[in-house]
Amino acid sequence: MISFSCRLARSRFVLDAAFSFPGGCTALFGPSGSGKSTIARLIAGIDRPDRGRIAVGDHVLVDTAAGIREPVHRRRIGLVFQDGQLLPHLSVRQNLAYGRYFAPREASAADFDEIVELLGIGHLLGARPSTLSGGERQRVAIGRALLAAPRLLIMDEPLAALDIARKHEILPFVERLRDTVGLPIIYVSHAVDEVARIANRVVRLAEGRVVAEGPPEEVFAAHMPTTPADRFEAVSFLSAAVLRESPEFAVSILAHPAGEIVVPALLGGDRGEVRVAIQATNVSLAVERPHGLSVRTILKGRIRRIVEGSGASAAVTVELAGGDSIAAYVTRHAVADLSLGEGCEVYALVKAVSIDERGVGRFDSVKHSKVRSE
Template identity: 60%
Template sequence: MIAFDCRLDRTDFHFAAAFQADGGVTALFGPSGSGKSTAIRLIAGLERPTSGRIAVDGHVLVDTAEGIFVPPHARRIGLVFQDALLFPHLSVRSNLTYGRWFTPRAARRIALDPVVEVLGIGHLLDRRPGTLSGGERQRVAIGRALLTSPRLLLMDEPLAALDSARKLEILPFIERLRDEFAMPIVYVSHAVEEVARLAAKVVKLDRGRVAADGPPAAVLAPASLAEATARFDAVSFVTGTVIRQISDFGVTVLGHPAGEITVPGLIDPAASPVRVAVRATNVTLAVGRPGQMSVRTMLAGRIVAIDVDDGPFALATIALTGGERLVAFATRLAMEDLGLDVGDDVTALVKAVGIDERSLPGLKAAGGSAG
C-alpha cells in the first residue's frame, strides 16, 4: 500500500496532495504543470517535501515530523522515465543487471529470465542501446527497473516519447508486469487511453492539488461543462464482453445490456471484460432507433442530466440500460431541435473509427475501416 501526504512550497508552485493506493496501477493524471512529476520525484526521494509523510508497504520513507528521510538509493523504488536513459557503452544484458548490484542479495526476488521472457527481449541481450528502436529501449529500461526488485515501480510518462505504433507495442508488456509480477505501479500520464487500459485507480491532479480520485470511470467522466473545459478530453467508459470477431473486417463486437459495441481490432476473448474509452465528442444522440447508417454501435439509455451555459455546447449524461453512464457533447441548437430533456429515452451512437485501440486490452491485430 502507498500512503502519500506531502506539501512542497516553491517560489512559483505550491504542491499539497494526499492519496492512498492499495496495489495494481495507480495513475496520476492531469495537464502539464498539475504536479504529477512532482509527486513522482517526492516518492523517489529526488526532492524533499516542505512537510509530509510517505510510506510504501508500511516502510516509512519520509516523515518530516519525525525527521525521517530515506535516501533515494535505499528506498528500493524502480524508476522509468520518458527517456530510457540506458548506458550506451553496455550491452542490453549489462544494462538490465546493472541495478541489481545496488539491491541487497536477500532482497533480490525478481530473476533475469522471467523479466526477459515477459518483456520479449531475449533476442536483444547482446546488442547495444544505439541499435534498438524506441520501443525496445523502453522495454529494456522497464526491465532494468524491475530487476532491482523494487517495492514500487514509478513510471513517469514512459510512452510520451514514442509514436502510436510503439505505444501499442509497449502497453501489453506493462499489463503483463502488472498482472504477472503483481508489481504496484504509480503511472504518470495525461493520455486517457493509457489510463483507461492500465489503471485501477486514478488520482487527478490540478495545480498541485488532488481534484478527484477513484476508479477511472468516476474520475475521468465530467459531470458538467465546467469540468469538461477541454471538450476533446472529456471521456467516459463502457464495459463489454467479446461476443464475436469479424476477422475479414478487422473488428470485434462486444456485448453490453444497452446494445452491441463495435471496436477496431481483433480482441482476444480471454481479455473480457473489455473497458472502452469513449470520448464525449464521439457520441451522437438520436431519438428512437436510427435506420440504415454506417455507425454500428447503438446503445439504449435515458438522459439523466444536461448541463448548458451561454456557449454553443451542451453536455448530456446518459444512463445506459443495464448500468454505466455515457457523456455526450452536442450543440444547444441540436438539443433544442430534438426537444431533448432530462428523462428522455435516447440512442447513443458511437463510431468505431473514433475509438482508440490503445484503450483496448488483448488486441491481436489492427483492423480496417469501420463505421
C-alpha cells in the same frame, strides 16, 4: 497502501497534495506543470519536500515531523523515465543485470528468465541499446527496474517519446505487468488514452493540487467544462466481451448488454472482457433507433442526467442496459429540439473510427506471479 502528503514551494510553483491508494496501478494525470513529475521525484527521493509524509505500506520514506528521510538508494523505488536511460556501453543482458545489482539481499529476487519472458525481450539480450527501437528500450528499462526488487514502480511519462506504432507495441506489456507482477505502480501521464487503458485509479492534478481522485470512470466523467478544451477529457468506460473479429475489415465486435460495440482493431478472441474508453465528444444521441447510417455502434439507454451550461453545450449522461453509463456532449439546441429530458429513452451512437484502440484495455483477475518482490 501507498500514502503521500507533501508540500513543496518553489519560486513559480507550489505543490500541496495528498492522496493514497491500496495498490494496483494509479495514474497521476494532469497537464504539464500540474505537479505529476514533482510527486514522482519526491517519492523517489530526488527532491525534498518542505514538509510532509510518504509511506509505502508500513515503510516510511519521509516524515519531516519525525526527522525521517530515507536515502534514495534504500527506498527501493523502481523508476522508468521517457527515454529508458539505458547504459549505452552495455548489452541488454548487462543492463538487466545492472538492475539486479541494486536489489537488497533481504529482498526476494525477481526471476531473470521470468522477467525476460514477461517483457518479450529474450531475443534482444545480446543487443546494444543503440540498436533498439524506442519501445524495446522501454521494455528493457522496465525489466531493469523490476530486477532491482522495488517496493513500488514509478513510470514517468514512459510513452511520451514514442510514436503511435511504438505505443501500440509497449502498452500490452505494461498491461501484462499490471496484471501479473502484483507490484504497486504509479503511472504519470497527461494522455487520456493511456490512463484509460492502464490505470484502475486516477489522481487528477491541477496547479500542484489534487482536484479529483478515484476510479477512472468517476474522475473522467462528463461535467460542464470550465474551458473549451476540458470537454475532450470527459471519457466513459464500457465493459464488454470480445464477441468476434472481422479480419477482412480489421475490426472487432464486442458484446454489451445495450448493443454491439465495433472497435477499429483486431483485439484477439482470447482477451475476454475488455474496457473501452469513449470520449463524450464522440457520442451522438437519437430518440429513435436509426437506420441507414455508417455508424456501427448503437447502444440503447435512458437519460439519467442533463447538465446545461450557459454556453452552447449540455452534458448528458445515459444509463445503459447492464449498468454502464455513457456520457455525451451535445448542444443545448439539440436538447430542446429533441425534447430530451431525464428518463427519456435514447440511443447513443458512436462511430467506430472515433474509438481509440489504444484505450481498449484488458482487466482480468490473473493471479500474481512469483515475480513480485516482498
